[in-house]
Amino acid sequence: MAKHETPLLDQLESGPWPSFVSDLKQEAEARAKNERNIEYQIPVDAVDDLLGVLELSFKHGRTHWKHGGIVGVFGYGGGVIGRYCDQPDNFPGVAHFHTMRVNHPAGKYYTTEYLKQLCDLWDFRGSGITNMHGSTGDIIFLGTTTPQLEEIFYELTHNLNQDLGGSGSNLRTPSDCIGSSRCEWACFDTQAICHFMTKEFQDELHRPAFPYKFKFKFDGCPNCCVASIARADISFIGTWRDDIRIDQDAVQGYIAGDYPPNGGAHADGNWGAFDINKEVVNICPTGCMSMQDGKLEIDNKECTRCMHCINVMPRALRPGTDTGLSMLVGAKAPILDGAQMGSLLVPFVEVNPDNDYEAIIEVIEALWDWWMEEGKNRERLGELIKRQGFQKMLDMTGIKPMPQHVQEPRTNPYIFWKEDEVPGGFNADITEFRKHHLR
Amino acid sequence: MAFVSSGYNPKKPMENRITDIGPRKYDEFYPPVIAKNKGKWKYHEILEPGVLVHVSETGDEVFTVRVGGARLMSVTHIREICEIADKHCDGHLRFTTRNNIEFMVDSKDKVEPLKKDLASRKFDGGSFKFPVGGTGAGITNIVHTQGWIHCHTPATDASGTVKATMDVLYDDFSKMRLPAQLRVSMACCLNMCGAVHCSDIAILGYHRKPPMLDHEYLDKMCEIPLAIAACPTAAIKPAKVEIAGGEKIKSVAVKNERCMYCGNCYTMCPSMPLADTEGDGIVLMVGGKVSNRVSNPMFSKVVVSFLPNDMPRWPEMTDTIKRIVEAYAAGANKYERVGEWAERIGWERFFEKCELEFTHHLIDDFRDAAYYTWRQTTNFKF
Numbered sequence: 001m002a003k004h005e006t007p008l009l010d011q012l013e014s015g016p017w018p019s020f021v022s023d024l025k026q027e028a029e030a031r032a033k034n035e036r037n038i039e040y041q042i043p044v045d046a047v048d049d050l051l052g053v054l055e056l057s058f059k060h061g062r063t064h065w066k067h068g069g070i071v072g073v074f075g076y077g078g079g080v081i082g083r084y085c086d087q088p089d090n091f092p093g094v095a096h097f098h099t100m101r102v103n104h105p106a107g108k109y110y111t112t113e114y115l116k117q118l119c120d121l122w123d124f125r126g127s128g129i130t131n132m133h134g135s136t137g138d139i140i141f142l143g144t145t146t147p148q149l150e151e152i153f154y155e156l157t158h159n160l161n162q163d164l165g166g167s168g169s170n171l172r173t174p175s176d177c178i179g180s181s182r183c184e185w186a187c188f189d190t191q192a193i194c195h196f197m198t199k200e201f202q203d204e205l206h207r208p209a210f211p212y213k214f215k216f217k218f219d220g221c222p223n224c225c226v227a228s229i230a231r232a233d234i235s236f237i238g239t240w241r242d243d244i245r246i247d248q249d250a251v252q253g254y255i256a257g258d259y260p261p262n263g264g265a266h267a268d269g270n271w272g273a274f275d276i277n278k279e280v281v282n283i284c285p286t287g288c289m290s291m292q293d294g295k296l297e298i299d300n301k302e303c304t305r306c307m308h309c310i311n312v313m314p315r316a317l318r319p320g321t322d323t324g325l326s327m328l329v330g331a332k333a334p335i336l337d338g339a340q341m342g343s344l345l346v347p348f349v350e351v352n353p354d355n356d357y358e359a360i361i362e363v364i365e366a367l368w369d370w371w372m373e374e375g376k377n378r379e380r381l382g383e384l385i386k387r388q389g390f391q392k393m394l395d396m397t398g399i400k401p402m403p404q405h406v407q408e409p410r411t412n413p414y415i416f417w418k419e420d421e422v423p424g425g426f427n428a429d430i431t432e433f434r435k436h437h438l439r
Numbered sequence: 440m441a442f443v444s445s446g447y448n449p450k451k452p453m454e455n456r457i458t459d460i461g462p463r464k465y466d467e468f469y470p471p472v473i474a475k476n477k478g479k480w481k482y483h484e485i486l487e488p489g490v491l492v493h494v495s496e497t498g499d500e501v502f503t504v505r506v507g508g509a510r511l512m513s514v515t516h517i518r519e520i521c522e523i524a525d526k527h528c529d530g531h532l533r534f535t536t537r538n539n540i541e542f543m544v545d546s547k548d549k550v551e552p553l554k555k556d557l558a559s560r561k562f563d564g565g566s567f568k569f570p571v572g573g574t575g576a577g578i579t580n581i582v583h584t585q586g587w588i589h590c591h592t593p594a595t596d597a598s599g600t601v602k603a604t605m606d607v608l609y610d611d612f613s614k615m616r617l618p619a620q621l622r623v624s625m626a627c628c629l630n631m632c633g634a635v636h637c638s639d640i641a642i643l644g645y646h647r648k649p650p651m652l653d654h655e656y657l658d659k660m661c662e663i664p665l666a667i668a669a670c671p672t673a674a675i676k677p678a679k680v681e682i683a684g685g686e687k688i689k690s691v692a693v694k695n696e697r698c699m700y701c702g703n704c705y706t707m708c709p710s711m712p713l714a715d716t717e718g719d720g721i722v723l724m725v726g727g728k729v730s731n732r733v734s735n736p737m738f739s740k741v742v743v744s745f746l747p748n749d750m751p752r753w754p755e756m757t758d759t760i761k762r763i764v765e766a767y768a769a770g771a772n773k774y775e776r777v778g779e780w781a782e783r784i785g786w787e788r789f790f791e792k793c794e795l796e797f798t799h800h801l802i803d804d805f806r807d808a809a810y811y812t813w814r815q816t817t818n819f820k821f
Contacts, residue, residue, distance in 0.1 A: 008751040012599060013564025015606030020509040020598045022562035027513035039443055047513075050588070057587035057596065058750040061716040067591040067709055074452040083589060099589065103462035108534040110468050112521035115532075119514035119521075124443075128514040132534055135584060135632045142511075142589055147442070154447035157457035165462075173462075177536065181465075181473050182493055182501065182543075184480040191465040202459035222731035226536050229736050230637035230729045262774075264485040265575030268616040271773050283774060285733050308732045308774070314482040333631035335701055336671035338808055339738055341637075377668065 002028070003045055004052030008059060024051050027128050038124055042093075042145050046127045049093030050143065053085055064091075071098055071146050073153040077208040079164030080149055096145045097127070100152060101138040101165035103173050103198065103205075106191035107181055108133065117160055125152050136215070137175030138165035163202075169212050169378075171204040176218035177225040185310065186220030187238025187323035188351035194218045196357060210368075211375035221319065222307050228331070228342070233381045234364065235328045235342045242320035243300040244309070250316035251276075251296045262312050280309050324350045327363060329393070330382025340382040345393065347404045363397055370396035391416075470531035472501045472545040488613050489571035490550060502550050503543050506557055506569040507580045507605070507612060510538040511588060511598050519560070519568065527553040537580045537622075539573050572613035576620055578764070579612065581605060583625035584633045586644070592702040593627035594644035594719040595748050601625050603752040604642065607761050618771035618780070621764065622728070629701045637727035639777040640760060641739045646700035648718035650711035654680045654690040661708035663691060669707040672697045699805075721746040721756050725763060725789075726778030737778045742790070744800035759795070766792040785820050 002025070012021045028047040031040065043049070053064050064086050071082040081099040088095035102118070118139065122128055127143035134140040144152065156162045165173035174197050177183070179190030197216055198205065204214075217228030220238040228235030253259045254274055260267065261274045276296070281289045288302035289309065296316075298309075310317045327349065328342030349359050367381065370393070375384050385393050394401055419426045448454050466474060476495035483493040491503040520540060524532040527549060533541045542553055557569040573579035581604060584590065586597030604623065611617060626633035627644035635641035657663070667675045674697035680690040691711075693704075700718075704711045723746070727739030742763075746756050763777075770792055771780035781789040790797050803809035 009599075010564075011751045012602050013562070013566065015565075015602070016567055016570060016609045017602055017605035017612075018507060018509045018568055018570065019562055019564050019566040019602060020511045021602075022564040022566060023509060023511070023513050023516050026563070027515050030513075030515050040440060041443060044440070054588055054596075058599065061719060061748045061750065062714040063587050063591060063593050065587075065589060065591045067706060075456075075458060083591070097589070105463045105468055106465040107468075108536075109465060109470070109473070110532055110534075112524045112530040112532070114463065114468065115517055115521050119517050123514050130512050130514070130517065131510050131585075132508065132512045132517065132538065132540075133510065135582065135634065137536075150447050150449065150452070151445040154445040157460060158446065158455075160463075161460065162463055163458075163460045175536070178533075180478040180480070181469065182477075182480060182503075184482055184493070189478070195462070195465055199461040202461055206459060224729040224731065224736070227634065227637065227729040229731070230727075231634045260484065262575070263483055265615055265620070266773065267485070267575070268488070268614045269576065269618070269773070279773065283733060306731050306733055311732060312774075314484070318481075333626075333634045333636050335630050335703065338805065339636040341736055341738070 002051070003048035004055060006051050006055040009051060009055050021051075024129070031128065036123070040123075041125045041148055041151070042127065042143070044093075046093040046097070046143060047129060049091035050097075050127065050129065053087060053091045053094060056087065056090075065097075071149060073149055073164070076164065076206045078167040078170040078206055081167055083143075094127075094143060097143040098146065098149065100126075100141040100144065100149070101134065101167055101173065102141060102156065103163050103165040104133055104137050104139050104175070106176050106194040106198070107178060108137075109181070114160075121152065121155055121160070125155070136165070136172050138173050164206070166205045169208040169210045170206065170214070171201050171210070172213050172215045173205070174198050174216040174218065175226055177220050179218070179220045183220060184314065185223065185238075185307070185319055187240055187319055188220060188325055189353070190218040190220045190238075192353055193236070193351060193357060193360075196353065200356075200361070209372070211371060212378045212380055214368075214381065222305055223311070229328055230331050230339075230341060231333070232331055232342065233329065234367070235331060236325045236360070237328065238319075238323060239305055239326050239348065240320035240323045241348060242322040244298055244303065244320060245318040246296060246298065247316050248295055251313065252294075254313050254316055259313075259315050263314050280312050283308060324348050325360075327360070329367065330380070330385045332380045332382050336378070337383050337386070340386075343382075343385065343390070344405060345397070345399060347402070363399075366397040367393070468531070468533075470501075470529065470543055470545070472499055473543070475499065476501070485575045485615070488577065488615050489574055490554070491574060492547075499545070500547070501543050501545060502547060503541050504550065504553055504557065504571060505535070505573050506540050506542070506571050507573055508538055508540050508569075509598060509602065510583065516568070523553075523556060523569070527556065535580075537573070537582050539580050540569070570609070570612065575615040576617045577611045577613075577615045578608050578617070578621050578623060581623045581625050581642075582633055582635075584627045586627040590627060592630065592705055592714075594646045594714070595627055595721055596750070597625055597627045597644075599751060600642055600721070600753055600756065603757050604760060607757040608764065611764065617764075617768055619774050619776050621767070621777060623760070629699070630703075635724065636738055637729045637736060638724070638739055639726065639728065640763060641724035641727065642756065642760075643722040643724060644719070645722040645745065646702060646713050646715065646719050647745065648713060648715045649674075649693050649695045649698040649700065650702075650704055650713040652690060652693065653710035653712075654688065655682050657691065657708065657710040658689045660710050663689060663708075666691060666704050666708035666711065669703040671701060671703060672699055674698045675704060716748075720748050721753065723756070723759060723763075726776075726781050728776050728778055730776075733774070734776075734779050734782075739778075740786075741801055742793070742795055744798055763793045766794075787820050
C-alpha cells in the first residue's frame with residue numbers, strides 16, 4: 001500500500017515511454033520489502049515521500065524544494081548540492097535530501113560489476129534514486145542526509161576508487177563524445193584527453209577559485225554530439241588539415257543504390273533513389289564538390305569540413321589523417337547576458353598525449369589567468385570576452401589575429417588604436433602644432 | 440536504522456583521507472571488441488531504428504542496440520539494466536549524452552535475442568522499460584533537468600513534461616521518417632541547466648512574476664548585497680521597509696518592470712521566492728542546432744511565449760509540439776534541420792505552417808542583440 005495517494009502522477013504511468021513514476025513506485029516498494037536486508041542509513045520511506053512531495057507540486061504547480069545551505073565534504077567546495085524540503089513534517093523521509101555528483105568515466109562506458117557497486121552503496125546510504133546522467137555528465141546521486149555525505153565519500157574513494165564531480169564556481173566535470181572508441185569520424189581520442197584534463201585539474205574541479213563555473217567539452221568532429229560549441233567555456237572540436245579520404249568504388253556503390261545514404265538514417269521516409277548531385281554535391285555549403293566523368297572530386301582547399309558529405313556517404317568518405325582540434329571559447333546558456341555560441345580562438349592545434357597536451361594546456365592556462373584576474377563574480381568567460389574585447393583575449397593568450405577569427409570584419413571604424421601603434425604616440429606637441437595652425 | 444560507519448573518523452577527517460583521484464579510467468570499462476578496435480572503425484550503418492553496426496578495419500563488427508531511458512532512474516532499474524548486460528553483453532554497456540542506454544554485442548546473431556528480451560520488459564503501469572530507437576532521422580531521447588523532483592527554482596516539472604512529450608512523439612522515436620534528426624530538449628527554468636538554447640525544439644519552464652519579498656526575514660536569511668548583485672537587469676535595490684508593529688528594517692525593493700523572472704536573486708536569497716501557480720508555465724523554442732553540418736550552429740528561437748502548466752500531461756504543450764513536428768515532416772527537404780527549414784521558407788511562413796500565433800512577446804527587446812533580429816529588408820512574404 002502506497003504511503004501517499006498520487007492520482008496525478010498515476011496518470012503518467014500509461015503510454016509507451018518509460019514511466020519514471022512506475023520506476024519510483026517500484027523503488028519505494030523494494031525499500032519497503034527490503035529483500036536484501038539492507039540497514040538503510042536514510043529513511044526507508046524516502047522514495048514514498050519523494051512521490052508524495054512531487055504529487056503536491058503537480059497539484060500546486062510549484063516546487064517544494066528549498067535552496068542549498070552549505071553542505072559538502074571536508075576540503076571540497078563542490079560535488080555536493082544541499083537540498084531541503086519545504087514541507088518536512090508531511091514528508092520527513094525527504095526533509096534533508098542532498099545531491100552528490102559522482103564523476104562519470106569518459107565515454108560513459110560501464111561494467112555491470114562497477115554499476116552494481118554504485119547501486120549497493122546508494123541503496124545503503126542514500127535514496128536509491130539517481131540521474132543517469134546529469135546535464136553536465138556526472139552520475140547524480142539524488143537524495144541523502146548530511147551525516148551520510150562523508151561516509152559516502154569515504155566509501156567512494158576507499159572502496160570504489162572513485163571521486164566526486166564539480167559544482168559551484170569550479171571547473172565542472174569535463175565530458176566527451178564517444179570518440180574513436182566507436183566512431184570512425186573522431187579526429188582525436190576524446191576519452192584520453194577528457195580523462196587527462198579531469199585528472200590534471202582536480203584542484204580546480206574540487207576547490208572553488210574561479211569567478212563562476214567553467215566547462216570543458218570534447219567533440220571528436222564538427223558534428224558536435226556533446227554540444228560543446230553551445231555549452232562549453234572551452235569547446236574542443238576535432239578537425240583535419242589534409243584531404244577527405246575518398247573510396248571511389250564506394251561512391252559508385254552509393255550511386256548504384258548498394259549502400260543506404262546517411263548510414264541508413266532515412267530508412268522510413270519516402271525519399272526516392274539516392275541522387276548524389278541533389279543530396280551531396282549541391283548541398284555542399286562551399287560548392288567545393290563536383291562530379292567529373294562519373295568521379296567525385298573535392299577541392300579540399302575550399303572545404304570547411306562541415307561533415308555533410310561524410311555523414312551521407314560514410315563508406316566512401318572519411319576525414320583526413322592530419323588531425324587535431326579547434327578550440328572555441330565562451331559558449332554558455334542565456335543567463336546572465338544572453339546565450340553565446342563558442343567563438344573560434346585556435347583554428348588548429350595538435351593533440352599530443354605524449355607531451356601531456358602541452359600546446360592545449362598553454363592556451364587553457366592563459367585564458368584562466370586572464371579570467372581569474374579580470375572576471376567579475378558570476379561572469380562567464382564568454383561575457384568577459386564581450387566586455388573586454390576579442391583583441392584583449394588575443395593579447396592575453398599571445399595568439400595572432402587572423403581572418404579565421406571573424407565571420408566578417410567590423411562594420412564600424414571605431415578602432416581603439418594602441419599608443420605604440422601610432423608613430424610618435426599620443427602626446428603630440430600643441431605648441432609645435434600652433435606654429436602652423438593659428439588659434 | 441542504526442548508523443553504520445564507513446570507516447571515516449569525524450574527529451580526524453584527514454586520517455587516511457583519499458582526495459583528488461578523479462573518475463575511473465574509461466578503458467577499464469570498454470567491452471573487448473571496443474578495446475580491440477578503438478581508432479580502427481571504418482564505417483557504420485543503422486540497420487533498423489535503434490540498431491547500429493560499426494565495422495572495423497580488422498573486420499570486427501560491433502552491434503549496438505540503443506534504448507531510451509528516463510534519466511531519473513532507481514537502483515532497481517539500473518540493476519535490471521545490469522542483468523540484461525550480463526545476460527547478453529558480457530557485463531558491458533554504455534550511456535549516451537542524451538540519456539539513452541546502449542547495449543553492445545559482437546555478432547549479429549546476438550541482436551535478435553537481445554531485442555526480444557528488451558521488448559518483453561514493461562513496468563507494472565504498462566510503459567516500456569527499454570524502448571528501442573532514437574537513431575537517425577527521428578527523435579531521440581529528450582535531455583532534461585530536475586524540475587519539481589529536486590530543484591528550488593523550476594517553473595515546471597521536467598520528468599513529467601518529458602514523459603508526456605515522449606509518449607506523443609513515440610512513433611518518431613522508433614521510426615526514421617523525418618527529414619533529419621530532431622533534437623528535443625527540456626530545461627525547467629531560464630537558467631537552463633539543460634542548455635536547451637540550441638535544440639530543434641526546446642521546452643523551457645518559465646516564471647512570469649517578479650519575486651515575492653519576505654521582508655521580515657530577508658535581512659536575517661540573506662546577504663542583501665549578493666541578492667542585489669545577482670540581478671542581471673539591476674532591478675533590485677536596497678530599501679528600508681516598515682513591518683507590522685512599525686519597526687523599520689533593512690530589505691530590498693524590486694523594480695517589477697525590469698524583472699525578467701530568472702530567479703537568480705532567489706538562488707542567492709531564499710526570502711525572494713518567485714514560484715507561482717498562474718505565473719509559471721512553458722515557453723517553446725525552435726530551430727537551434729549544435730552541428731556544423733551544412734549551416735552554422737544556431738540558437739533556438741522563441742515561438743510560443745507561454746503555455747500554462749496543465750498537469751499531469753500538459754496537453755496544449757504536447758499538441759503544439761506535435762503540430763510543429765508534423766509541419767516540419769511535411770515541408771522540409773531531406774537533410775534539412777528544423778531551423779534550416781524555417782530560414783528557407785521564412786519565419787512568417789513557419790508561423791503559418793505550424794499554426795502558431797505571433798505576438799509582441801516574440802520580438803526581441805533584450806539589449807543590443809535584439810536589433811539584429813528585426814527585418815532590415817523588403818524581402819518578406821505575405
